[in-house]
Amino acid sequence: MKRINRNGGNWQCIACPTMLFHFLFIVLFLDVCHGQDRMAPVIGDRPFFMDSVVHQVNLYDIGHNTAALYEDSRTRALRVGQFTDYSDGDYYWPLHAETVIEQNYFAGTVYPLSENDVFKGYFYYRRQNDHNVQWVDQSRWLQSNPFLLGDSSRGDFTLNGIHWGGEWARRVNQHWLFGLGVHYSVGQRLKKVFPKPLNKYRDLNLTAGVMYRADRWQVGFNYRYFNQQEKVEISRYNLNQDITPVIYKFRYTDLPEIRRGQTSEERQLDRIGHEASGQWLWKTSFVHWLGHLRYAVFTAGTRDGGIQKEKEGDWDTHLYNAALIMIKQTTEWKGYLSYHFARDAHTAYHPLFQFLIMEKAASRHQFTLGGQLNVTKNCKLFTDLLYWYHGAFKEDLMLNNFWQLKGHGYGLKGGMLYTWGNRWQAAAWMGTAVLDNQCQKRSENIYERTYFNLLYRDPLNYYLADTQRYNLGLQITYKYLPVLETHLLLSAQTISGEEPSALTKSRVTLNGQVIIDLFIF
Amino acid sequence: MRRLTNKLVKIGIYIVALPGLFLFCKEKLTQTDSRQFTLQVTVQDTSFVTRSIFEDSSHTAVPGARVKLMSLHHDLIYEAVTESEGSVWLKNIVPGMYNCTVTKLYTRDTVKKYLPLDQDISLSASMSAIPLEQSGEPIRVTVEPIFSSNVVISEIYYNGAPSPPAYYFHDQFTELYNNSDEIIYLDQYAIGDVAYGYREDDPHMLHCIHLYQFPGQGMDYPLYPGEMIVVAQDAVDHLEYNTRSVDLSAADFEYYNHLSSDIDNHNVPNMVQLHHKYGHDFLYSVFNDAVVLFELTAADTTWTYDSFNHVLVPVERVVDGVEYREITTQYQYKRLPDKIDSGIGGGIPAYKGKSIIRKVFRQTGSKFILMDNNNSSVDFKVSDQPTPAKIDG
Numbered sequence: 065m066k067r068i069n070r071n072g073g074n075w076q077c078i079a080c081p082t083m084l085f086h087f088l089f090i091v092l093f094l095d096v097c098h099g100q101d102r103m104a105p106v107i108g109d110r111p112f113f114m115d116s117v118v119h120q121v122n123l124y125d126i127g128h129n130t131a132a133l134y135e136d137s138r139t140r141a142l143r144v145g146q147f148t149d150y151s152d153g154d155y156y157w158p159l160h161a162e163t164v165i166e167q168n169y170f171a172g173t174v175y176p177l178s179e180n181d182v183f184k185g186y187f188y189y190r191r192q193n194d195h196n197v198q199w200v201d202q203s204r205w206l207q208s209n210p211f212l213l214g215d216s217s218r219g220d221f222t223l224n225g226i227h228w229g230g231e232w233a234r235r236v237n238q239h240w241l242f243g244l245g246v247h248y249s250v251g252q253r254l255k256k257v258f259p260k261p262l263n264k265y266r267d268l269n270l271t272a273g274v275m276y277r278a279d280r281w282q283v284g285f286n287y288r289y290f291n292q293q294e295k296v297e298i299s300r301y302n303l304n305q306d307i308t309p310v311i312y313k314f315r316y317t318d319l320p321e322i323r324r325g326q327t328s329e330e331r332q333l334d335r336i337g338h339e340a341s342g343q344w345l346w347k348t349s350f351v352h353w354l355g356h357l358r359y360a361v362f363t364a365g366t367r368d369g370g371i372q373k374e375k376e377g378d379w380d381t382h383l384y385n386a387a388l389i390m391i392k393q394t395t396e397w398k399g400y401l402s403y404h405f406a407r408d409a410h411t412a413y414h415p416l417f418q419f420l421i422m423e424k425a426a427s428r429h430q431f432t433l434g435g436q437l438n439v440t441k442n443c444k445l446f447t448d449l450l451y452w453y454h455g456a457f458k459e460d461l462m463l464n465n466f467w468q469l470k471g472h473g474y475g476l477k478g479g480m481l482y483t484w485g486n487r488w489q490a491a492a493w494m495g496t497a498v499l500d501n502q503c504q505k506r507s508e509n510i511y512e513r514t515y516f517n518l519l520y521r522d523p524l525n526y527y528l529a530d531t532q533r534y535n536l537g538l539q540i541t542y543k544y545l546p547v548l549e550t551h552l553l554l555s556a557q558t559i560s561g562e563e564p565s566a567l568t569k570s571r572v573t574l575n576g577q578v579i580i581d582l583f584i585f
Numbered sequence: 586m587r588r589l590t591n592k593l594v595k596i597g598i599y600i601v602a603l604p605g606l607f608l609f610c611k612e613k614l615t616q617t618d619s620r621q622f623t624l625q626v627t628v629q630d631t632s633f634v635t636r637s638i639f640e641d642s643s644h645t646a647v648p649g650a651r652v653k654l655m656s657l658h659h660d661l662i663y664e665a666v667t668e669s670e671g672s673v674w675l676k677n678i679v680p681g682m683y684n685c686t687v688t689k690l691y692t693r694d695t696v697k698k699y700l701p702l703d704q705d706i707s708l709s710a711s712m713s714a715i716p717l718e719q720s721g722e723p724i725r726v727t728v729e730p731i732f733s734s735n736v737v738i739s740e741i742y743y744n745g746a747p748s749p750p751a752y753y754f755h756d757q758f759t760e761l762y763n764n765s766d767e768i769i770y771l772d773q774y775a776i777g778d779v780a781y782g783y784r785e786d787d788p789h790m791l792h793c794i795h796l797y798q799f800p801g802q803g804m805d806y807p808l809y810p811g812e813m814i815v816v817a818q819d820a821v822d823h824l825e826y827n828t829r830s831v832d833l834s835a836a837d838f839e840y841y842n843h844l845s846s847d848i849d850n851h852n853v854p855n856m857v858q859l860h861h862k863y864g865h866d867f868l869y870s871v872f873n874d875a876v877v878l879f880e881l882t883a884a885d886t887t888w889t890y891d892s893f894n895h896v897l898v899p900v901e902r903v904v905d906g907v908e909y910r911e912i913t914t915q916y917q918y919k920r921l922p923d924k925i926d927s928g929i930g931g932g933i934p935a936y937k938g939k940s941i942i943r944k945v946f947r948q949t950g951s952k953f954i955l956m957d958n959n960n961s962s963v964d965f966k967v968s969d970q971p972t973p974a975k976i977d978g
Contacts, residue, residue, distance in 0.1 A: 414620075
């Protein structure tokens with residue numbers, strides 16, 4: 065059970081090193097802060113086993129169980145880096161940005177405080193430019209929150225934010241571990257065009273985890289508390305008759321109140337969430353099983369400020385996740401079979417009468433089969449085959465608007481990893497995926513107006529688009545152990561979608577990363 | 586081999602088991618929980634009018650009344666006419682806050698037949714910001730007879746002209762119309778605008794920011810049936826200053842604030858300033874205001890004021906009043922009592938060069954009778970351009 069740190073020092077490791085690599089795990093990525101479109105396929109950009117090139121995926125990553133922090137591979141490393149995402153194209157969700165440029169600079173470390181304590185700390189600075197954003201002044205939960213504030217301008221946003229966090233895990237004895245964590249984000253996003261709404265957010269996330277470990281199995285439980293807030297302020301109002309914008313206060317999905325010439329508007333959204341997740345690992349002599357269950361509930365309330373305060377509505381989110389993964393390994397090859405389930409459900413309530421006015425839900429079942437073949441000592445090949453199907457519906461109980469769709473998709477990924485000596489390593493991968501959606505039911509448009517189309521027709525067309533995506537990537541790693549390890553990653557993805565109107569749209573995403581691990585402790 | 590088979594069977598069970606737990610979670614649209622509902626509205630008149638017309642002292646139901654529900658939050662209007670028992674069912678009502686107006690007109694011919702009166706009688710009622718939800722009770726509306734004013738405000742141009750130049754509001758005017766068959770002398774009439782905040786606290790008085798009276802000694806300014814006059818803020822040709830404005834050089838009267846450097850067209854009689862709280866001129870707000878026409882008495886020579894320097898005018902002096910707002914659903918900010926104006930006119934963004942004009946109720950020969958239900962939501966409409974001294978028939 066001893067493991068040699070890359071820095072050369074000895075430290076106690078909870079899991080044996082081979083096990084860490086055996087149970088590589090694709091995390092069903094769930095952005096609990098921003099919600100997620102369940103109809104989009106959840107696929108990493110590289111094959112499953114290839115993900116381990118950078119990430120040591122383990123029980124810590126499965127449910128982010130803080131108690132499993134010991135399994136983080138970057139212990140005693142000071143990791144610094146930067147990554148840039150560029151995304152552009154006309155295929156995007158209607159109220160999102162047409163072009164997004166995001167840059168993150170970060171530094172972090174995982175450091176053992178003692179034989180039984182380990183600490184992780186990190187700091188991010190985030191800068192994001194959203195170009196050509198239409199109407200909505202809020203930036204988050206746009207696809208599920210029907211209580212939005214927007215204005216008639218179209219323009220660019222600039223976001224500046226920081227994100228920091230710390231975690232601490234302690235081993236009580238050979239079997240029991242627990243951990244605590246705190247994560248904090250704050251930032252502001254300013255629209256550059258009149259009336260220059262200022263969007264601020266502040267998120268606090270507290271987590272506590274416990275884990276029990278036996279010889280052939282592990283089980284963990286993690287609880288997470290979310291306290292999230294977003295505020296939009298429109299205060300730089302000018303009553304100049306030619307540039308006074310129209311302010312739209314969306315209550316429900318499609319019924320905006322229109323304000324003109326007011327002196328200020330303010331919208332605050334408070335969202336409280338609780339998440340419980342369990343993870344387990346079971347080793348048999350034949351295969352190893354990994355499992356994950358997760359449930360999260362969020363309750364959000366919307367309040368208005370400004371000179372004309374009005375009660376806005378509440379909306380809830382329920383997230384469900386489950387995963388079962390079977391992994392088999394021999395010296396020549398590795399293989400896995402996985403099933404993932406995800407469902408998110410959103411409900412909105414009338415601000416005055418408090419009854420249900422909107423329901424939206426989506427579910428996805430995904431099956432993946434993949435493997436790794438060790439061709440030579442230095443060369444490995446990877447491949448994944450994915451299939452998923454999903455269903456979704458949305459129903460507005462006020463105006464009786466509704467739609468329901470189903471679809472399925474499949475994807476294929478392949479990659480190669482090559483190592484030169486002890487210093488250089490190169491990985492290349494590519495993949496493709498196809499998504500086919502069909503509308504089963506939908507109501508006729510009640511309003512034929514621009515705002516209504518933006519909130520009802522256009523999103524539905526986006527969801528109904530049959531999409532095809534291609535991606536490729538290259539990662540070069542240079543190791544100068546025991547001092548440093550550097551990674552340079554470049555990847556690209558294109559997605560094209562054919563909407564029901566036979567209009568084809570596309571989007572290109574480019575990503576570049578530089579990561580440096582300094583083993584200086 | 587047997588061992589391997591057992592393992593494969595176990596694996597198969599596991600693979601099937603977990604997905605099986607979630608496969609039932611198919612998304613299904615129910616469409617059974619619609620919040621829309623059916624609402625019953627019952628209209629009754631407890632006054633002498635309906636009893637007399639139906640020749641039944643216990644008859645209160647008002648058949649043939651037009652019920653209009655206007656959503657404050659949705660772009661929805663429901664309209665229907667009551668049936669013989671005075672009730673109507675409105676279907677597919679979306680829950681929310683509503684304004685409700687009810688109007689019923691007994692024409693002059695009908696009135697003459699049953700009552701010793703020779704005029705139209707309108708029954709009217711309005712209810713503001715009623716919460717209607719699925720479990721809503723039937724609405725009972727009691728209408729009251731409205732006797733049309735002899736002189737009505739037929740047009741208000743408060744909106745301001747489009748740029749350039751910006752903020753051009755000097756071309757505002759008010760148009761008055763003689764809706765009766767008699768000659769009206771304007772000498773005792775006055776125009777004021779009413780401050781917000783006293784509707785409930787002081788229901789018997791209107792708190793006026795400005796109050797200007799027509800000149801004359803009693804019979805100097807007659808207004809003949811079917812005639813109209815224009816009171817301008819500044820009686821000049823505003824087209825010289827703003828090409829998208831209006832020519833008011835032929836206005837009949839103008840407001841003149843002698844305490845400032847206000848423009849004074851000497852060819853146009855000035856209104857007499859009784860009270861002027863603030864401003865370079867008698868400016869109507871381009872956003873929201875309430876303009877009221879008063880008929881003063883000889884006793885109205887001394888005035889009282891509130892602590893905010895508003896002059897107080899008794900409600901019984903009101904001849905006509907019109908309230909307008911940029912957002913016509915904001916009943917919480919109403920200034921005038923329902924019996925003066927139970928609605929809100931306007932709904933125009935500022936500086937669009939539009940005006941609000943009173944609708945024509947009917948035409949008798951060459952004379953128009955304008956609609957006067959004391960409800961500017963019903964009685965007024967928006968005109969794309971101001972039409973001083975013209976009736977849009």
